[in-house]
Amino acid sequence: MKFKKLCEYFERLDETTKRLEMFDILSELFKEASGEDIDKIIYLSQGQLLPPFHGLEIGISDKLLIRAISDATDTPTKKVEQTFRHTGDMGRTAEELNQRKGYDLTIKQVYDELIETAHSSGHGSVEKKIGLLSNLFKGASSIEAKYIARFVIGRLRLGIGDPTVLEALALSIGNRELRPELERAYNLCSDLGLVAKTVLKKGMEGVKKFKIQVGYPIRPALCERLPSSEDIIQKIGKAAIEAKYDGFRVQCHKDGENIELFSRNLERTTHMFPEIAAAIKNFISAKKLIIEGEALAYNEETGELFPFQVTIQRKRKHGIEELSKELPLKFFAFDLLYLDGADYTEKAFSERRKKLESIIKKNDIIEPSELFITDNPDKIIKYFESAIERGLEGVVAKRLDAPYSAGARNFNWIKLKRSYKGELADTIDVCIVGYFRGKGARARFGLGALLGTVYDSKTDTFKTVSKIGSGFKEDEFLELKKLLDEIALKHKHARVDSVMEADVWVEPRYVITVMADEITRSPTHTAGRDKEGVGYALRFPRSTGFIRFDKKAEDANSVKEIIEMFNQQKQVNVS
Numbered sequence: 242m243k244f245k246k247l248c249e250y251f252e253r254l255d256e257t258t259k260r261l262e263m264f265d266i267l268s269e270l271f272k273e274a275s276g277e278d279i280d281k282i283i284y285l286s287q288g289q290l291l292p293p294f295h296g297l298e299i300g301i302s303d304k305l306l307i308r309a310i311s312d313a314t315d316t317p318t319k320k321v322e323q324t325f326r327h328t329g330d331m332g333r334t335a336e337e338l339n340q341r342k343g344y345d346l347t348i349k350q351v352y353d354e355l356i357e358t359a360h361s362s363g364h365g366s367v368e369k370k371i372g373l374l375s376n377l378f379k380g381a382s383s384i385e386a387k388y389i390a391r392f393v394i395g396r397l398r399l400g401i402g403d404p405t406v407l408e409a410l411a412l413s414i415g416n417r418e419l420r421p422e423l424e425r426a427y428n429l430c431s432d433l434g435l436v437a438k439t440v441l442k443k444g445m446e447g448v449k450k451f452k453i454q455v456g457y458p459i460r461p462a463l464c465e466r467l468p469s470s471e472d473i474i475q476k477i478g479k480a481a482i483e484a485k486y487d488g489f490r491v492q493c494h495k496d497g498e499n500i501e502l503f504s505r506n507l508e509r510t511t512h513m514f515p516e517i518a519a520a521i522k523n524f525i526s527a528k529k530l531i532i533e534g535e536a537l538a539y540n541e542e543t544g545e546l547f548p549f550q551v552t553i554q555r556k557r558k559h560g561i562e563e564l565s566k567e568l569p570l571k572f573f574a575f576d577l578l579y580l581d582g583a584d585y586t587e588k589a590f591s592e593r594r595k596k597l598e599s600i601i602k603k604n605d606i607i608e609p610s611e612l613f614i615t616d617n618p619d620k621i622i623k624y625f626e627s628a629i630e631r632g633l634e635g636v637v638a639k640r641l642d643a644p645y646s647a648g649a650r651n652f653n654w655i656k657l658k659r660s661y662k663g664e665l666a667d668t669i670d671v672c673i674v675g676y677f678r679g680k681g682a683r684a685r686f687g688l689g690a691l692l693g694t695v696y697d698s699k700t701d702t703f704k705t706v707s708k709i710g711s712g713f714k715e716d717e718f719l720e721l722k723k724l725l726d727e728i729a730l731k732h733k734h735a736r737v738d739s740v741m742e743a744d745v746w747v748e749p750r751y752v753i754t755v756m757a758d759e760i761t762r763s764p765t766h767t768a769g770r771d772k773e774g775v776g777y778a779l780r781f782p783r784s785t786g787f788i789r790f791d792k793k794a795e796d797a798n799s800v801k802e803i804i805e806m807f808n809q810q811k812q813v814n815v816s
């Protein structure tokens with residue numbers, strides 16, 4: 242396929258405000274794609290060169306892009322900067338200044354050039370990147386230049402999530418009912434491009450043969466929630482009760498001497514946590530392995546586990562060795578997914594746990610998570626209170642006979658978390674889809690409140706649930722404004738359902754965690770909206786921290802969870 246054709250599809254996706262139309266456009270695109278192009282099309286449409294777990298970044302800043310546009314169009318850099326200030330969009334800047342008809346580039350040609358640009362490193366790499374990008378612009382038409390520019394600085398702004406791709410892919414092969422099988426394959430490999438390529442080249446039979454591969458992260462299993470220990474035992478009976486740690490979820494892959502670590506968001510984090518990688522290599526009895534656990538910073542002298550706000554300091558790209566001495570990590574392993582050729586996700590939790598404990602050698606870094614088995618609600622509460630006193634988040638109950646449900650949220654795992662007097666019993670993750678400009682003292686920030694949404698997996702949309710204007714420091718407001726303006730849209734995104742009109746709409750990308758006093762019924766918000774037009778809203782929401790970069794937009798809490806939390810409240814309020 243020609244790259245210009247792909248850009249024309251991008252243009253249609255960028256302009257639509259209708260969710261179903263987005264599915265139709267993507268489905269049409271996938272139908273037209275060849276088996277050689279489909280993976281590249283999916284990666285590019287999601288603003289990636291490869292899935293996040295490959296850890297490949299193109300490494301182009303605004304300044305470098307301006308130089309590349311300047312060189313390609315024979316335009317002084319000051320003129321490029323001036324045009325950018327006028328358009329506010331590097332893509333439109335490139336489009337305006339690059340008036341060539343182009344050389345009829347193919348998707349493969351553009352993709353290969355971008356891959357080479359991303360792989361350029363070491364001495365002279367900056368100039369090489371600029372040169373490669375400049376040459377690409379010289380061969381591009383104006384519309385192609387627009388989307389190349391947006392892509393390389395991470396501002397494609399199409400907001401195409403994984404569920405959207407899966408739905409469109411199923412539609413493109415003629416049967417929406419095939420989506421669960423496509424999703425199963427994706428849950429095992431975390432590579433939508435690979436799944437799509439397999440469909441086009443080997444059909445659904447090829448998809449059904451997908452198996453776990455060490456080095457390809459498995460999408461994590463997720464917890465449901467219940468308000469009491471009695472409800473938990475009533476739901477799943479005798480259960481494994483496990484401490485819920487407040488750290489980084491890490492999936493560890495071992496293939497001989499090669500160790501890779503992946504975040505909850507499936508990003509490669511091996512270089513960030515060298516002590517965990519070394520411990521997996523030296524203290525796990527296995528040649529090939531995938532385990533999951535939680536990494537927390539701790540005090541080596543007292544053994545005290547630090548809260549998430551401290552642990553998060555370890556998530557950085559530079560100064561890792563020094564910080565690993567200041568804030569060493571402890572890794573609590575809680576599940577075994579693969580071991581020396583055997584897929585453990587299909588086995589019962591009790592069997593997985595027993596095997597996990599048997600392969601961990603005694604050491605100071607890795608240990609099995611705390612766990613005991615009971616069907617006594619009082620024992621669960623007692624342990625829960627002990628966990629809270631030690632600074633942990635709470636407890637997770639796990640069904641003893643349950644398999645590992647990759648990518649699914651169900652009652653195989655149930656969390657019971659800390660409750661605050663006068664507040665909801667749990668925090669809520671919301672996805673930002675827009676913001677309102679500040680008034681009064683907030684006017685100087687240009688941002689007064691965020692429009693927060695929860696995710697509806699049934700419709701693959703984001704439903705509004707709150708305006709959040711408190712909990713941020715001044716410097717965080719400024720940083721938020723900068724980040725959100727980089728993904729600002731001309732109109733509400735097609736996957737956003739809102740009756741409120743934000744001053745500025747943004748691509749659904751960033752997630753924040755909030756606390757609230759309660760959940761109320763509200764005609765202002767669309768989460769769980771009924772026939773009378775009344776939805777659910779968070780009362781007095783406030784942020785508990787900055788953006789959760791470890792979470793995707795679809796990792797926000799679901800509409801279903803909001804309704805369940807509302808029903809769990811002791812008192813129902815209608816407003």
